[in-house]
Amino acid sequence: xxxxxxxxxxxxxxxxxxxxxxxxxxxxxxxxxxxxxxxxxxxxxxxxxxxxxxxxxxxxxxxxxxxxxxxxxxxxxxxxxxxxxxxxxxxxxxxxxxxxxxxxxxxxxxxxxxxxxxxxxxxxxxxxxxxxxxxxxxxxxxxxxxxxxxxxxxxxxxxxxxxxxxxxxxxxxxxxxxxxxxxxxxxxxxxxxxxxxxxxxxxxxxxxxxxxxxxxxxxxxxxxxxxxxxxxxxxxxxxxxxxxxxxxxxxxxxxxxxxxxxxxxxx
Ligand SMILES: [Zn+2]
Ligand SMILES: [Zn+2]
Ligand SMILES: [Zn+2]
Ligand SMILES: [Zn+2]
Ligand SMILES: [Zn+2]
Ligand SMILES: [Zn+2]
Numbered sequence: 001x002x003x004x005x006x007x008x009x010x011x012x013x014x015x016x017x018x019x020x021x022x023x024x025x026x027x028x029x030x031x032x033x034x035x036x037x038x039x040x041x042x043x044x045x046x047x048x049x050x051x052x053x054x055x056x057x058x059x060x061x062x063x064x065x066x067x068x069x070x071x072x073x074x075x076x077x078x079x080x081x082x083x084x085x086x087x088x089x090x091x092x093x094x095x096x097x098x099x100x101x102x103x104x105x106x107x108x109x110x111x112x113x114x115x116x117x118x119x120x121x122x123x124x125x126x127x128x129x130x131x132x133x134x135x136x137x138x139x140x141x142x143x144x145x146x147x148x149x150x151x152x153x154x155x156x157x158x159x160x161x162x163x164x165x166x167x168x169x170x171x172x173x174x175x176x177x178x179x180x181x182x183x184x185x186x187x188x189x190x191x192x193x194x195x196x197x198x199x200x201x202x203x204x205x206x207x208x209x210x211x212x213x214x215x216x217x218x219x220x221x222x223x224x225x226x227x228x229x230x231x232x233x234x235x236x237x238x239x240x241x242x243x244x245x246x247x248x249x250x251x252x253x254x255x256x257x258x259x260x261x262x263x264x265x266x267x
Contacts, residue, residue: 115133153191
């Protein structure tokens with residue numbers, strides 16, 4: 001963790017004119033085609049669909065605008081696709097240069113210093129200290145205007161706001177969570193940095209709640225198995241029993257494999 005992020009209680013909050021200009025999103029045009037090093041075989045096109053996707057760069061969710069491979073459905077956030085190789089003077093870590101990495105580093109589990117979630121893919125890392133952040137978090141500023149509140153919000157550590165007393169409740173998720181917090185002290189309005197990301201990555205504006213990873217896997221598996229059983233049921237009724245039974249056996253095998261994999265991931 002880097003101490004430069006902490007805003008001391010006594011120090012005056014930085015006043016800068018509120019701006020929606022995000023530090024690391026260059027302007028692009030819908031329909032624009034790019035080639036990206038992470039998916040060199042096909043071009044990616046900037047499109048906008050109101051559906052949830054998982055960015056293959058940072059492994060986080062997104063919705064709406066994205067760079068998509070129209071051939072195989074590979075998706076990247078716009079800010080991941082267009083991330084510069086390095087950042088100087090970033091408002092959230094201005095002391096040192098930040099370098100873009102496409103893979104998570106080393107043996108240690110890396111965590112983003114802004115949203116406190118693990119960094120599983122693309123990330124900016126400091127070349128001089130252990131500071132690290134997601135590309136999405138790098139689009140955020142110390143002071144920002146969000147659609148959910150009429151005043152600009154200032155990013156602080158929970159320690160700086162409440163002296164470590166984490167009783168503040170975020171207006172978006174209504175929960176207590178770790179990580180940095182955007183706040184309007186005048187109104188007592190709080191927004192987790194991790195929840196602020198959903199206002200940037202398109203989830204909030206498209207009415208999508210970030211799925212809990214494990215629940216989503218479970219739900220997807222359930223839907224898939226129901227659909228498969230439906231198809232297999234139809235096959236058993238329609239065609240000879242031998243084929244249906246063979247399919248059932250195959251399906252049974254793949255399902256138990258899936259469960260084993262999931263158990264393994266928990267360890
Ligand atoms: Zn991404
Ligand atoms: Zn492709
Ligand atoms: Zn982050
Ligand atoms: Zn640093
Ligand atoms: Zn929240
Ligand atoms: Zn306010």
